[in-house]
Amino acid sequence: MGEADYFCDTLEPPVREVKTKSRGGITQKPFAIPEGRYPLVITYSPKFKKWLPLLLNVPQFSGIRIHAGNTPRDTAGCILVGENKLVGQLQNSTLWLNRLKQKIVEAKERGEGVWITIKN
Numbered sequence: 001m002g003e004a005d006y007f008c009d010t011l012e013p014p015v016r017e018v019k020t021k022s023r024g025g026i027t028q029k030p031f032a033i034p035e036g037r038y039p040l041v042i043t044y045s046p047k048f049k050k051w052l053p054l055l056l057n058v059p060q061f062s063g064i065r066i067h068a069g070n071t072p073r074d075t076a077g078c079i080l081v082g083e084n085k086l087v088g089q090l091q092n093s094t095l096w097l098n099r100l101k102q103k104i105v106e107a108k109e110r111g112e113g114v115w116i117t118i119k120n
Helices: 094-109
Strands: 009-011 017-022 024-030 036-045 050-055 078-084 089-091 115-118
Touching: 009 115, 036 094, 050 094, 078 094
Parallel strands: none
Antiparallel strands: 009 078, 017 024, 036 050, 036 115, 078 089
C-alpha cells in the first residue's frame, strides 16, 4: 500500500517524556515511538505467544509490536490496530490485526519490503 492509502486506525502511547533511573541519575526517555519510517517484519512473540508484526531499528526502543487491543492501557508501548468508532478506543482489533498480517505476508511473498511510517 502507498503512503496515502488508508488501511485502519491505530492507537499508541502518547507523545511525552518519562523519567527513568540510570547509573548516572535520572534521565528522560521518550514514551511514544519517534517519528520515522521503520522496516516491519512478522516474528514470533514469546510475550503474546503468537506471530506479530515487529518494528525494526526504532531509536531508543526494542520489541515494538503491532497487536490487538482496545484502549491506551492495552498498548504496552506498542501499536494497536482497529476501528476508531469511540474516542480514544479501538474496536474489531483482532480482525484488523489479522488483515494487516495477511497484507504483510502477501507483500513479503512478492519480495517487497514492508515499512511503517510513524507521525506524531
